[in-house]
Amino acid sequence: MALSLAFSPSGHLMVEEGAEEVWGFFAASDEAELREASAGGDGAMLLWLSAKWPTDGLPPAAVWWREMAGWYFAEFCQRGGRHEMAQPAEDKWVSYLERAPVMRGAEFLSVDGLRKVWQRLDKAVEKDIEAHGGDAEGWLRERLPHWHLVGRVTLHLAENKKSLDRPFAFLATYTSGLNDQGKPRHLPLQQAVKEHAGKKDRAALLHLLEPLSLASEQSGWAREMLESGAIYQAQGWSPGQALGFLREVPVMERCGLTVRIPNWWKASNPPRPKVSVKVESAGGGSSGLQVDGLLHFNIEVSLDGEKLTEEEMKALRTAEGLVLVKGKWVEANAEKLQAVFDHWQRARGMQYQGGMSFLQAMRLLSGAPLGGAETELLADDEVREWSSVGAGPELEAMLRKMRDPAELREFETHPDLQATLRPYQRDGVNWLRFMTKLGLGACLADDMGLGKTIQVLALLLQLKRLEPDAGPTLLVAPASLLPNWKAEAEKFAPGLRVFVAHASGDEPQRWGRFSKGKMEALKGVDLVITTYGMVTRLAVLKEVMWRLVVLDEAQAIKNAMSVQGRAVKGLQARGRVALTGTPVENRLSDLWSLFDFLNPGLLGGAKAFQRLVKSLSHKEGMDFGPLRKLVRPYILRRLKTDKSIISDLPDKTEMVAWCLLTKPQAVLYQQAVEALAATLAEVDRNSRSGLVLAALMTFKQICNHPAQHSGDAVYDAKVSGKFLRLRELCEPMAERQERVLVFTQFTEIIPALRTLLREVFRRDGLVLTGSTPVDQRRGLVEEFQKENGPPFFILSLKAGGTGLTLTAASQVIHFDRWWNPAVENQATDRAFRIGQKRHVLVHKFVCRGTLEEKIDRLILGKKGLADGVLSDGAERALTEMSDAELLDFVALDVKQTMTAAETINV
Structure with a gap:
């Protein structure tokens, strides 16, 4: 697979496979060398990049990183090696960051992170020089032949305030060696010529003058100075002469000459009115x-x-x-x-x-x-x-105010909001209110787990108070998230009148009127929740002038030409909000489509944007700064790695990840309920407990995947609500380079989970089950804990639930529930334990409308009791129910799940 560069959340440059951005690939001829270099860390990778000359054919991210390495080696040469190396000044780092091209992990770039990469490059150079016997000069000539060190010529221009007619002084020198402090020792260039001529060392003289000779081929100024011999003389210059030289500085530096000029002149931004x-x-x-x-x-x-x-x-x-x-x-x-x-x-x-x-x-x-x-x-x-x-x-x-919500005034919390917002969440609500009031589209791109949902609900409560007659808001979400939004609204914003515009909603009469285009169905409604698929089919959605249109998991419209994308952009609204946990600035292929929804026209037409991306990707010295500057005010992204955010977060957040049954699952589930009812009528008391436990196992398998129940091993992800939810959940994790633990109690389903996750993360992960030899377990843990270890680790609950330290993961997924809080907590604690430096998110998969949801409620109801109330698992409690109670408990609630063929795409 093609290779590209990425920056990890922990601050390391790395190589990854399979990225889809066409501007990010290395040439196939470079892949073997790049893989070998990456094994030595990012310092070795930058060293390898520094030897790539010229830059033709390198992807933009590689050219950008190579520029930083170029600063290092320019300093290396000026200092005569690694003696008292100085990093670039703060403003140079900041300017460099602004021009960062698109790459995975660009959101994690920082001045501090770049400084650490610089230090690792320095260590890699030190190690490589030692391997060459400690000869820095020989090493540099062999490894980086385009860099000049010994005998390097330096051109000096300084102000001469003693002269009005000639206020500038010029001198050419060469580095003859190092002084006692290990700094370069400069002598007049004329003296070098005399020394080499006296020694009749023609080779040394030619080497010394090689950069000047190269410069004379590209610069008329250098050619005249060399031919006339003026280059060897100290001179007083007029302002006009000084300007002529300053304009040639970029050429001089490209040819290997060191140039020292007054700080007020920068070749890329010279001082001028x-x-x-x-x-x-x-x-x-x-x-x-x-x-x-x-x-x-x-x-x-x-x-x-x-x-x-x-x-x-x-x-x-x-x-x-x-x-x-x-x-x-x-x-x-x-x-x-x-x-x-x-x-x-x-x-x-x-x-x-x-x-x-x-x-x-x-x-x-x-x-x-x-x-x-x-x-x-x-x-x-x-x-x-x-x-x-x-x-x-x-x-x-x-x-x-658009760029920094902290500039906005504090708002009054709505009394109907049944939650206390954290400071960054209050900032987010302020920002959303400010942007929508202006009529600008806003993208809330907070990390998963930072509470995008509650910020939107708080915003809607504000709008209801401030603009009671402004009309309803439309929220469009993937079908699997409808239950989440409904439940969160009921819990945190009970003052909002919510209507689920979908056949699975709990207001069939209102749904029937609205689906037929009767607008009075929206009377008194504050929030309408529907799906992306429904937007493509329900014409009435496009006839309403919505107060806001909010897109959850907005990456669903990343394909601008899809039916879904075009339908969503056809909605009418006075304000637009997009929610996503994916760093949209890192994927230019998605950026235009998202902004075509939020602020149509801001990024120009699709063809103009494609031309811009193409030009940036192939232009030498490309600068993505203007594009980032254009979109940044409309994107609010806070990261869990931000210390100002993480200090306000609990160490662990647990949440239910609601899943919806597909039609095949619903049919099988209903058949299993009927089979249980028929069997209960005939079984004797002694056999009843075993029968119930077997039935509960059947329900669990069906909720996981029909193939697990049938045993045919054909695990098509589209026929399982949990598999679909797993993909939805893990795709943004893959984008953010987060690692995840996935627990299941069924080893037979693990190969299918591994196949799905390998596709999502574009890398393979690890598996640990009861059959994994004990002597291999330590190796698996060490492999996962490595800096750039595998992205996922699937563990059977019994084998991996205790005794392992897996703090490299900050996400935990319980694909199926053990129904015993103590056992689940032990499994979660593989990541949530001493050594974990990040906020841990725990996702517990529950199929809506099934016994999984009812058992989840049972567990929550026992939270306040002593540990061990459910120590035998909720299954044992179910075996003690009467037949009527049990059948009612396991019955499929059709109002809470989807049982139609539209499930998959709606």
């Missing part, structure tokens, strides 16, 4: 900014955001090269500055005379070239170089 364009509402701060209104831009010439005076403008018009303005040396080019100023004046006076839309303004501010009219404003290189586009004060204040 710019035409400052500020986007703001037409009325300014007093009118209030409206998203559906038009925005205008103000134009002036400024330096670092400070407007230039008429006297300073005059100095710029008469100067050449560099000029001192406000105490800073800046590039002066009056002709270009005036041309760019005229460009923006024409745009304001003609194309945008009436203003621009909010979405156009957002694209303009981000700089993302998405093909709209605003892209044309920055299409010219000179316009981009001599312009500074930003938000005015009022718009900037609004954008800060």
Whole structure:
């Protein structure tokens, strides 16, 4: 399978197989070397990447990581090896992060994490040099021949404040060795030529001048300096001469020369006055900014955001090269500055005379070239170089609130909310309210277990209080999650009037009227819950103007051209919210479709977006920063790894993962109930207990998968509600690179579970059962506990329920229930124990409408009693019921489960 790079939640660069993003693959010719390098850790991988020259054919993530390695080796060469290596400054790390390309785990990137990767690269270099006998020079020439160390030429430019006519000084030096402190010792380049000539060491001289010779082939400035011999002389320069050299710095560095210049000059962003364009509402701060209104831009010439005076403008018009303005040396080019100023004046006076839309303004501010009219404003290189586009004060204040919910005011908790929100959840509700009030689509992308559901319910209660006549909200979710939403609403927001718009709902009369298009069926309803499949078939859903449309598991519309995706985008609403635990910024293939629902037009048309992605993926020095800047204000994502979040979380959260029976399961379950009723009428008392226990086992098997009951071993995932739920639950875990323990009491179903999970995680996992030899168990545990160990571990409850430490997992799934809280807790404690540094989520699968749901209620009812009340398991309690009580207990509740063929796709 094709290989790509990913960043793990623990902060390590790693290789993974089978990613689907077409821009992320390594060439097949590199795969063997990459696998070998990855075995040595991310430091060895970066070392391997540093030897790949040129970058043609490398995926964007590899080029980005290679750039960081390039900083390391530039420092390595300047220091003459690993002596007193200095990491990049904070601002350089921050800028580097902003340009991060798409890769799995990009959400976990941080300055601190990059610094640690740098340190591991340093360790890998140290180890590799030692393997070469400790000869750094020989090692570098062999391993990284494109880097120059010994005899490296350095070009120096410094300010000379003693001279008005020649305020700059130039000198070329070479690194002759290291001083007593292990730092490079610079001597004039002319002295190096004399030394090598005196020794008649022609080879050494050629090596020394090789970078200059290469630079002269690419730069007229370097060619003139070399041919005239001026490169060997210390010189005083005019501002014009200094600017000519500064413009050539990128070429010099590419050719292997070290360049030392004043800190105020950056080749990618040289200091210069710019035409400052500020986007703001037409009325300014007093009118209030409206998203559906038009925005205008103000134009002036400024330096670092400070407007230039008429006297300073005059100095710029008469100067050449560099000029001192406000105490800073800046590039002066009056002709270009005036041309760019005229460009923006024409745009304001003609194309945008009436203003621009909010979405156009957002694209303009981000700089993302998405093909709209605003892209044309920055299409010219000179316009981009001599312009500074930003938000005015009022718009900037609004954008800060969009990016950071902490900027928003505290809200009053609705009295009907039967829960206490954590601080980050209150921030989330504030943010959702702010975004929907503005009419902007919002994506709440919190990690699984951080409470997206309760934040939405709290929002709906607020809307009901503030806008009682605004109409109902429509919530669209996968069919398997309908019971969860209904139960959570009843528990936490009983003041909301909820209607499940589905044949399985508990209001058949209202459903009948609504399905026929009768709008009065929605009278008094606050929240309508339906499924993605129903949106494609129920026309009346598109006829209602909803207060909000909320999509749960919004990745369901990742395919923009699917029937499901098009149907959802056809819904009418005054506000739109998407919920997902998947890091949407890491999958550009899904990003456009999601935003086409949330904020249609923000990312341009589908073809324009595809062109942008393609250009970013194949462009040297690609920069994903503008695209991330464009979408970031509309996405709120909090991670369980965030210390400010995790400090407010319990150590463990347990939740029921409701599952729905498919039609084959429902039919088999009903047949088993009827068979039990017939047998009970004939069995004697002595045999009754065994019969009941056998029947309960049958019900468990049917709830797991029909094939487990029949024994035919054909485990089609589509005919089991639990298998479907397992896939839904684990797909976002795979995206977030979380690891999971899956417990079952049935060893016969484990191969089918392994097949399904291997497909979801795109890697194989581990299995431990009672038949696993004792001497192999320790090895399995050690394998799972490794930094980049297998993503899942399936354990039979009896074999893996005690005695194992598996803290590499932060997710636990009980695929089928033991119905004994003590046994289940022991199994959960394989992950939830000393050594676990993350919040643990426990998912207990329960089939709705079956005896599994009723036993779950029985267990919950015993929570307040002493441990051991159900120590023999709930099965024993059932054997003591009367026939009537037992049959009522195991009976299928058709109102709580699905028994139609539509189950799978609705």
